[in-house]
Amino acid sequence: MSEQITFTIDGVEIKDKAGQTIMQAADEAGIYIPRLCRHPDLPPRGSCRVCTVFVNGKPQAACTQPIAEGMTVENDTPELKESRRNIIDMLFIEGNHFCMFCEKSGNCELQALAYRLGILSPKYPYFFPKKDVDSTHPDIFLDLNRCILCGRCVEASRDVDHKGVFEFVGRGIEKKIAVNAEADLKDTDFAATDKAADVCPVGAINKKRTAFSTPIGKRLYDTKPIGSEIEERKK
Amino acid sequence: MSKRVIIEPVTRVEGHGRVSLLLDENNKITQARFHVVEFRGFERFIQGRPYWEMPVIVQRLCGICPVSHHLAAAKAMDQIVGVDKLTPTAEKMRRLMHYGQMFQSHALHFFHLCSPDLLFGFDADPKIRNIIGVAAKYPELAVQGVMMRKYGQEIIKATAGKKIHGTGAIPGGINKNLSITERDVFLKDIKQMFDWSRSALNIAKDYTVKNLEKLKPFASFDSNHLSLVRSDGAMDLYHGNLRAITADGKKIFDQVDYTNYLDYISEEVKSWSYMKFPFIKSLGPQNGWYRVGPLARINTCDFIDTPEAEAARKEFMAVTNGKPNNITMAYHWARMIEILHSIEKINELLNDPDLQGTDLVVKGERRNEGVGLLEAPRGTLFHHYKINDNDQIVMANLIVSTTNNNEPFNRAIQKVVADHIDGVPEITEGLLNHIEVAIRAYDPCLSCATHAMGKMPLKVTLFDYQGNEIASKTKE
Numbered sequence: 001m002s003e004q005i006t007f008t009i010d011g012v013e014i015k016d017k018a019g020q021t022i023m024q025a026a027d028e029a030g031i032y033i034p035r036l037c038r039h040p041d042l043p044p045r046g047s048c049r050v051c052t053v054f055v056n057g058k059p060q061a062a063c064t065q066p067i068a069e070g071m072t073v074e075n076d077t078p079e080l081k082e083s084r085r086n087i088i089d090m091l092f093i094e095g096n097h098f099c100m101f102c103e104k105s106g107n108c109e110l111q112a113l114a115y116r117l118g119i120l121s122p123k124y125p126y127f128f129p130k131k132d133v134d135s136t137h138p139d140i141f142l143d144l145n146r147c148i149l150c151g152r153c154v155e156a157s158r159d160v161d162h163k164g165v166f167e168f169v170g171r172g173i174e175k176k177i178a179v180n181a182e183a184d185l186k187d188t189d190f191a192a193t194d195k196a197a198d199v200c201p202v203g204a205i206n207k208k209r210t211a212f213s214t215p216i217g218k219r220l221y222d223t224k225p226i227g228s229e230i231e232e233r234k235k
Numbered sequence: 236m237s238k239r240v241i242i243e244p245v246t247r248v249e250g251h252g253r254v255s256l257l258l259d260e261n262n263k264i265t266q267a268r269f270h271v272v273e274f275r276g277f278e279r280f281i282q283g284r285p286y287w288e289m290p291v292i293v294q295r296l297c298g299i300c301p302v303s304h305h306l307a308a309a310k311a312m313d314q315i316v317g318v319d320k321l322t323p324t325a326e327k328m329r330r331l332m333h334y335g336q337m338f339q340s341h342a343l344h345f346f347h348l349c350s351p352d353l354l355f356g357f358d359a360d361p362k363i364r365n366i367i368g369v370a371a372k373y374p375e376l377a378v379q380g381v382m383m384r385k386y387g388q389e390i391i392k393a394t395a396g397k398k399i400h401g402t403g404a405i406p407g408g409i410n411k412n413l414s415i416t417e418r419d420v421f422l423k424d425i426k427q428m429f430d431w432s433r434s435a436l437n438i439a440k441d442y443t444v445k446n447l448e449k450l451k452p453f454a455s456f457d458s459n460h461l462s463l464v465r466s467d468g469a470m471d472l473y474h475g476n477l478r479a480i481t482a483d484g485k486k487i488f489d490q491v492d493y494t495n496y497l498d499y500i501s502e503e504v505k506s507w508s509y510m511k512f513p514f515i516k517s518l519g520p521q522n523g524w525y526r527v528g529p530l531a532r533i534n535t536c537d538f539i540d541t542p543e544a545e546a547a548r549k550e551f552m553a554v555t556n557g558k559p560n561n562i563t564m565a566y567h568w569a570r571m572i573e574i575l576h577s578i579e580k581i582n583e584l585l586n587d588p589d590l591q592g593t594d595l596v597v598k599g600e601r602r603n604e605g606v607g608l609l610e611a612p613r614g615t616l617f618h619h620y621k622i623n624d625n626d627q628i629v630m631a632n633l634i635v636s637t638t639n640n641n642e643p644f645n646r647a648i649q650k651v652v653a654d655h656i657d658g659v660p661e662i663t664e665g666l667l668n669h670i671e672v673a674i675r676a677y678d679p680c681l682s683c684a685t686h687a688m689g690k691m692p693l694k695v696t697l698f699d700y701q702g703n704e705i706a707s708k709t710k711e
Binding site for chain 2: 100101103133135136141208209211212213214215216217218
């Protein structure tokens with residue numbers, strides 16, 4: 001029998017088994033910790049820092065940090081909300097995110113988080129960077145204008161599909177997703193049925209000929225904010 | 236010494252335009268032009284984007300009748316995905332969206348933009364000659380305008396998902412049907428909408444008939460007319476073939492498959508406007524220009540397939556003894572015939588069980604080119620796209636309704652200037668409003684036509700021949 005651990009999130013006592021991350025324990029308890037790069041079917045990366053919480057006063061990524069006996073976790077605080085807003089803000093201005101014609105709109109985790117965090121417009125000036133699109137694949141449209149470098153596609157293609165179609169190249173502001181081919185996405189063995197085609201949180205990896213088929217009102221985040229599916233678990 | 240008068244921007248129209256008048260020393264007009272000076276470049280910046288984005292991205296040309304662009308692009312995309320015939324549910328949902336759009340757009344124009352001119356007169360004090368003045372003196376009309384617009388907008392929301400910039404039409408079909416609950420909401424209010432449409436038609440008709448002798452020459456001129464008509468010659472605002480007629484009703488071409496529009500229509504570029512000048516190729520740029528929109532549609536069609544609008548059409552045509560009506564101010568009457576036609580069509584569709592069907596999308600064999608035309612509130616709208624083998628747009632040509640009316644705007648302005656302003660000692664605000672009344676009759680949407688946006692206060696400046704400012708009048 002695993003060791004039972006007791007700790008608190010925002011003063012609420014949580015009991016869970018050892019080895020769980022803060023995010024897993026919070027999810028089970030119906031407490032939503034905002035996150036972006038984390039995907040339930042992939043190992044946590046801790047790269048986007050949206051899920052940062054204070055653990056005994058120190059900032060930690062909730063998706064990677066294991067729970068420990070007696071720890072005090074702060075999640076829903078004005079300071080953390082502001083820093084999460086800043087991260088989302090910066091992701092918006094670093095790319096070219098035109099929600100008004102993006103096929104992911106309504107199902108986009110970045111957009112949904114912005115709404116949940118009350119971001120009405122970015123506070124920093126747009127970079128308007130020049131980004132590539134790759135439409136060569138018969139079933140996939142790759143639009144790096146909308147990529148937020150979460151790394152989900154990299155992991156899914158490498159660890160689930162065992163293909164390694166995507167990889168990061170470059171550093172800092174030059175960092176981007178590249179495909180594992182001399183030329184284009186069509187030259188890889190990527191398929192629309194791959195896990196990597198299903199994990200993109202934004203409109204960067206899109207299955208062709210499926211856009212806008214879900215009517216407004218029926219999309220994932222049309223009626224309930226992101227995270228409410230977790231909060232509904234609360235007894 | 237010559238002077239230049241600039242009216243900029245023109246008010247109570249959609250978008251941003253400018254009128255310039257060149258006068259000699261005796262205030263005789265030597266040149267009158269309608270300029271559209273903004274440029275947005277949609278045709279260029281959509282290149283490289285995937286074709287399925289088109290119905291959603293190009294509708295951003297406009298916030299007044301985005302549905303027209305949404306549907307015209309969707310019709311072009313139907314061809315790209317190899318679909319020539321939609322399912323009954325998809326076609327009828329799109330039609331419902333379109334008639335809802337026609338209803339709200341015509342209501343907006345009639346009640347909010349043009350009614351101050353008709354109710355108070357062209358020369359009335361500008362302090363009351365506006366929608367606030369209408370609301371104060373004729374509150375029931377202002378309310379009707381708002382409620383009719385709301386009804387149309389709610390239909391758009393029920394079919395496209397949002398009142399402005401929805402996503403309903405997708406290549407090969409539609410993404411939703413109409414639930415019984417949604418349908419019943421509209422059926423509950425439809426009688427009221429019929430009554431108000433009839434009443435609006437009567438206002439426009441009575442105004443035109445009562446002032447016929449004054450309106451006949453006002454901003455009027457003979458022109459060709461162009462629109463889509465159904466294969467049996469009926470008015471059809473969503474789909475049909477191209478028909479063009481002369482000012483006296485002779486057919487220039489008829490039942491032309493619109494995918495071949497380039498064989499019949501060409502566009503001329505002039506250095507002083509970002510808005511192109513379309514013309515009928517066989518007649519050339521000098522004589523081939525034409526009018527589109529409600530007046531042209533009533534003139535070109537053989538009949539209207541809904542009873543009340545057809546009766547209204549017959550009355551309308553009787554004024555010109557069955558010949559095409561070339562009176563610019565008759566646009567308002569024609570527009571209200573269409574608003575009645577639209578509500579009749581909406582009623583027909585709401586009572587059609589096909590709207591509750593579940594067969595929404597058809598698939599076909601992909602093609603690399605698509606053309607989509609429809610009759611937008613302001614006239615015939617052309618969308619034409621070519622794509623590469625990777626599904627990306629490589630060419631787009633949009634001839635929007637207002638662009639088709641470019642030469643007519645210039646003619647209307649020249650006529651007003653010649654009749655009312657030429658040689659007068661002082662150019663008053665009321666006289667300048669005559670020019671705007673003429674432009675407003677066409678309900679131009681300069682946002683669409685030039686891909687520009689903006690509010691429209693009026694500024695008039697007089698310059699001497701050396702370009703020195705002599706006087707300036709501004710209207711907010």
